[in-house]
Amino acid sequence: MLFSGIVLKCCLHINDERSTAAIFHLLKGKRSIQTVQDTHIYHLDHLYGIHQQLTKQTFDRKIKELHHQDLLIPKSSTKNIYKPTDKAKKWIENNKGNLPMNRFQGLKYYESGKIFYQRLLLLIQTLTNSKMHHLHFIPVIDNRSVENWVREAYKQIKPNENKVLSKLHEELHSLLVHFSDKEASLFVNKLTGFKTYGMSIQQLAMMYKMDAIDIQLLLTSMIHYILNVITKEHARYPWMAFIANHIKDNHFMTKSAQKTYHLLNKEKFSIEQIAKRRRLKENTICDHIVEIALNDNHFPIEYYVEKNTFEEILNAIKQTNSLKLKHIKEKVNDDISYFQIRLTLAQIKTRLNR
Amino acid sequence: MKQQNFLKANLKKHFNYSYFRTGQKEIILDIMKGKDVLGVLPTGSGKSLCYQLPAKLLNGTTIVVSPLISLMIDQVKQLKAMQFKEVVALNSFMEYEEREQVFNKLNSYKLIYVSPELLQNNELLTRLSQIEVSLFVIDEAHCISQWGHEFRPNYLKLHSIANALNEPPILALSATATENVQSDIIGALNRPNMIKHIYPMDRENITFCVREVSNEKDKQKRIIHFLSNHRVPTLIYFSSRQSTEIVAKEIARKLPQLRIAFYHGGMDQSERISIQQQFMNDQLDLICCTNAFGMGINKKNIRLVIHYHFPSQIESYIQEIGRAGRDGNASLSLLLFSKKDYYIPANLIQKELPTEAELREVFTQLAEIYKDGYQYPITEQHLEHVLQINEIQTRFLYFQFEKHGMIKNNTIIYEKGHWIQAYHKINQLRIKRLSFKEKKISEMIQWMQKDDCLRKHLYKSFQDTYTEPAFACCSNCGFKLSEWKPEQTIVSKKPPASWEEKLKELFLIGVDNETD
Numbered sequence A: 001m002l003f004s005g006i007v008l009k010c011c012l013h014i015n016d017e018r019s020t021a022a023i024f025h026l027l028k029g030k031r032s033i034q035t036v037q038d039t040h041i042y043h044l045d046h047l048y049g050i051h052q053q054l055t056k057q058t059f060d061r062k063i064k065e066l067h068h069q070d071l072l073i074p075k076s077s078t079k080n081i082y083k084p085t086d087k088a089k090k091w092i093e094n095n096k097g098n099l100p101m102n103r104f105q106g107l108k109y110y111e112s113g114k115i116f117y118q119r120l121l122l123l124i125q126t127l128t129n130s131k132m133h134h135l136h137f138i139p140v141i142d143n144r145s146v147e148n149w150v151r152e153a154y155k156q157i158k159p160n161e162n163k164v165l166s167k168l169h170e171e172l173h174s175l176l177v178h179f180s181d182k183e184a185s186l187f188v189n190k191l192t193g194f195k196t197y198g199m200s201i202q203q204l205a206m207m208y209k210m211d212a213i214d215i216q217l218l219l220t221s222m223i224h225y226i227l228n229v230i231t232k233e234h235a236r237y238p239w240m241a242f243i244a245n246h247i248k249d250n251h252f253m254t255k256s257a258q259k260t261y262h263l264l265n266k267e268k269f270s271i272e273q274i275a276k277r278r279r280l281k282e283n284t285i286c287d288h289i290v291e292i293a294l295n296d297n298h299f300p301i302e303y304y305v306e307k308n309t310f311e312e313i314l315n316a317i318k319q320t321n322s323l324k325l326k327h328i329k330e331k332v333n334d335d336i337s338y339f340q341i342r343l344t345l346a347q348i349k350t351r352l353n354r
Numbered sequence B: 001m002k003q004q005n006f007l008k009a010n011l012k013k014h015f016n017y018s019y020f021r022t023g024q025k026e027i028i029l030d031i032m033k034g035k036d037v038l039g040v041l042p043t044g045s046g047k048s049l050c051y052q053l054p055a056k057l058l059n060g061t062t063i064v065v066s067p068l069i070s071l072m073i074d075q076v077k078q079l080k081a082m083q084f085k086e087v088v089a090l091n092s093f094m095e096y097e098e099r100e101q102v103f104n105k106l107n108s109y110k111l112i113y114v115s116p117e118l119l120q121n122n123e124l125l126t127r128l129s130q131i132e133v134s135l136f137v138i139d140e141a142h143c144i145s146q147w148g149h150e151f152r153p154n155y156l157k158l159h160s161i162a163n164a165l166n167e168p169p170i171l172a173l174s175a176t177a178t179e180n181v182q183s184d185i186i187g188a189l190n191r192p193n194m195i196k197h198i199y200p201m202d203r204e205n206i207t208f209c210v211r212e213v214s215n216e217k218d219k220q221k222r223i224i225h226f227l228s229n230h231r232v233p234t235l236i237y238f239s240s241r242q243s244t245e246i247v248a249k250e251i252a253r254k255l256p257q258l259r260i261a262f263y264h265g266g267m268d269q270s271e272r273i274s275i276q277q278q279f280m281n282d283q284l285d286l287i288c289c290t291n292a293f294g295m296g297i298n299k300k301n302i303r304l305v306i307h308y309h310f311p312s313q314i315e316s317y318i319q320e321i322g323r324a325g326r327d328g329n330a331s332l333s334l335l336l337f338s339k340k341d342y343y344i345p346a347n348l349i350q351k352e353l354p355t356e357a358e359l360r361e362v363f364t365q366l367a368e369i370y371k372d373g374y375q376y377p378i379t380e381q382h383l384e385h386v387l388q389i390n391e392i393q394t395r396f397l398y399f400q401f402e403k404h405g406m407i408k409n410n411t412i413i414y415e416k417g418h419w420i421q422a423y424h425k426i427n428q429l430r431i432k433r434l435s436f437k438e439k440k441i442s443e444m445i446q447w448m449q450k451d452d453c454l455r456k457h458l459y460k461s462f463q464d465t466y467t468e469p470a471f472a473c474c475s476n477c478g479f480k481l482s483e484w485k486p487e488q489t490i491v492s493k494k495p496p497a498s499w500e501e502k503l504k505e506l507f508l509i510g511v512d513n514e515t516d
C-alpha cells in the first residue's frame, strides 16, 4: 500500500514526461545526473533513494499491478510511460492518512539514514550484551565502518554503560511516541538485544500482515522522521544525536564529479583539458558540470551559458511548458547545445531551492 | 604426548574447549607434522576445528577453500566472536576498496577463507603465492569428484592452485565421501600419500521414520497434527524456495502458538542471519527451509528434521538429518512422501544440465560470437547472460569449454573439427551425468521403500557396520510416531503486552548486573 502510494505519487509529479525507469532509479537512489535532475525538477527530493534494495522485478510487478487496478494507464505502449488515472488521484486522497509520505527526506538522509539506523541497532546490541557480560555475540550489522564507529563509541560509553543505556531508552521511547502503536511496536520488534535477536523484515510482514516492501519503507520513513526530530532538538536527544553525529556529510556529487569540480575550481582547467587529463569523454565532463551546477549555489553559469542564451532557453521553457530537453531544444537556436539547456535547468532548480 | 598436551592446552586457550572430539586430535597431529590429510567425519563433528587450531599454531597463513559464501561469512563471524581476529573471508562481493585493503595485507591473516571461483583470479593468486601458506584446506572436498553429490568444476583446478602456492600440505575435508569419491579426491589433488582419517557417519541417537501419504494436503495435515503436540526445535526441508514460504504461512495459520520462519537462498544476507540467530537463541520453534539452511549451523538441540520433499540423493539426506541431535539426545528424522513427489527431483536435475537441443544452441551461439569478432573477455557471467542459461548449467559448460580448449584465458578459440569432437564428448558426459543423477534419485527412492531396517540400508554404501541405535531404530523396526515423547519446548515467559514494555525489557531496564 505504501509502496503503491509512493509510485503513484511519483507518477503524478512526473506527469508522463519520463518512463517508469526514471521512477525506479529515483527510488533506488541512482547517482546519475539524469536521476538527480529528475529528482529536483519534479520535486521528488523526499522520495529519492528511499528503497535502495529495490529490484527491477519487484518494481515492474508493482507497475503492472497498478495498471491492472486502473490506477495507471500506459501513455504509449512502446515507451513504458504511464499516467496516473483520476482513480489514482482519488486513491491517494483517500489513503492520505495511511501514507506517511511527509516523513520521508530521501535526498537528505538516503545515506545517513542507513548508517544512523545501523549504528543504533549495533550499539543497542553491544550495550545490552555488555551489561550482561556477554561479549561473544554475533553482530547484527555487517558493515565495517559501522562496526568501527560502535567500537569507538563503546569505549567512551563503557564506564557509564548503565546510565547511557537507560538514557538511550528514554530518548528512543519519547521518539517512538510520535508514531502509532503499531509502528512503534514494529520498530521495537526489529531491535536486537541480549539473547533476543530482532525480527527479519519477512517475519514482520507475516506478523503485521503487510508486504515486506511496505515494512521496509515504513521503517525508512520512521528513521527519516527520527533524524529530523533529533537534528532539530538535539539538546533534548543528546544520545540519539551522538549516534547521528559525524556521519559523513551528504556529498551529493559522485566521486568522479568531485574530481572534475576540483580541476575546474582549483586548477581552472577547461572542459577539454579536464577530459584529456582524466582520459574521459568531454560529454562525461559536461555531465559532471551539470551535477556540480545542481549542487553549487554559486556556480558561475555565465561562463558556459551567456545571458542571451539563458533568456532564450527560459523563453522556450515557458512556451513549451515542458521540462523535456527535446522539446526545449526544438524551440531554441540550433547552436544552443543540450549541455547549455541542462545547465540552465539546473540553475533554475537551484534558484528555486533557495 | 608432549605435542598432545600442547595441543590440548591451546584448544582451551584459543577456543575454550576442554576436549577434542572424535578424530580431531588425530587429524591435527598429522597436520602439525606437515602431512597431507583426508578427513571424512560426519556433519557437526567439528571438522572446522581441524584447521582452525593449526591455523593459530602454524607460522604462516592457512587458506580454506569453501564452496558457499554464506558459510564462510558465518564461520568468520563465529571466529571473531571467539576473539580469533586474524581471519578474513574473501569473496567476489567485496567492495573494491575493502578488497584492495585486504589484498595488501594478506600475510597478516592466520586464516583466509576463499571461494574456488575467486581463486581463478590471477591477481589474488599471485598475491597469495607471495605469502607463506602453511596449510591449504579444501572444505566439502567431495565437490572435487564428478561422482560426489555436488560436483564443482572449479574444484578440479585446486591441484594446480596448490602448485602455484608452492605446494603446501593439503587437508581435504568432507562429511560424505564414498570410497570412490575418496580416491577421486586423492587422485585429483595428486597427493598419493595422503593420510586417510575416515570415521563412521551413522548417528545412533537419530530414529528414522518414513511415511507414504496420499497427497500434498494429507502431508500438510499430518505435519500440522504432529507439530501440534510436539513443540521441539524443528527443521522442515523443501525442494523449492516458494514452498518454504507457502507452507510456513500455512502452518503459522493453523498453529499460531508456534514461532515459525522460512529460510532460503533467495533472501537477503541480513534476513538470513536474523533467522539463523533467532533459531540459535531458541526464539523460533520451526524453520521451513531449502538445503541452503543448515551448513555451518550448530544448534545442539534440534530434535526433529522433517523432509517435506525428499532430497535427490542419500548423501544430502544424511547431511540434512545430521543437523538433528548434536547433543546426543533422542532425535527424529521424519520423511513424508507421496507418489507424485517422485518426479520433483528428476525435474530439478533437468535444470542442472542442458538438454541436447540447448547444448547445440549454445555451440551455435558461441561460434557466432566468435565469428562476429567479439572483443571482450568471455567470462562465466557473460556466458550466463548471453546464452540465457542458469548458473549451474553455465558452470558446467564453461568448465567443459575450457577443458576442451574452446575457451582459453577468456577468449574463444574456434576450430571446426575440434568443436565437433568436443560437442560429442560434452554431450556424452551430459548423458552420463544425467543417468548418474537419476541413479542417485532412484537409490534414494528405493531406500524410502525398503521394508526392512532403514538404518542398515542408509549407511551401507559408506561403511560396513553401524553402532546399535541408542533409542528406537526406525519405522521398519517397530517405531511408532505416537511413542515419540521428546521434551517439549516450554515458553514460559509471556510476551510483553505493549511495545513500551518490550522496549524496556530489551534495554534491560531494571535488570541488575552484579558489577559496579
Ligand SMILES: Nc1ncnc2c1ncn2[C@@H]1O[C@H](COP(=O)(O)OP(=O)(O)O)[C@@H](O)[C@H]1O
Pocket (backbone or CB within 6 Å): B017, B018, B019, B020, B021, B024, B041, B042, B043, B044, B045, B046, B047, B048, B049, B296, B297, B298
Ligand atoms: N572439541 C570441541 N569441543 C566442543 N565443541 C566443539 C569442538 N570442536 C568443534 N566444536 C563445535 O562443534 C560445532 C560444529 O563444528 P563444525 O566444524 O561446523 O562441524 P562440521 O564442519 O564437521 O559440520 C561448532 O559449534 C564447534 O564450535
Ligand SMILES: [Mg+2]
Pocket (backbone or CB within 6 Å): B047, B048, B139, B296
Ligand atoms: Mg563444515
Ligand SMILES: [Zn+2]
Pocket (backbone or CB within 6 Å): B452, B453, B454, B455, B456, B473, B474, B475, B476, B477
Ligand atoms: Zn531399523
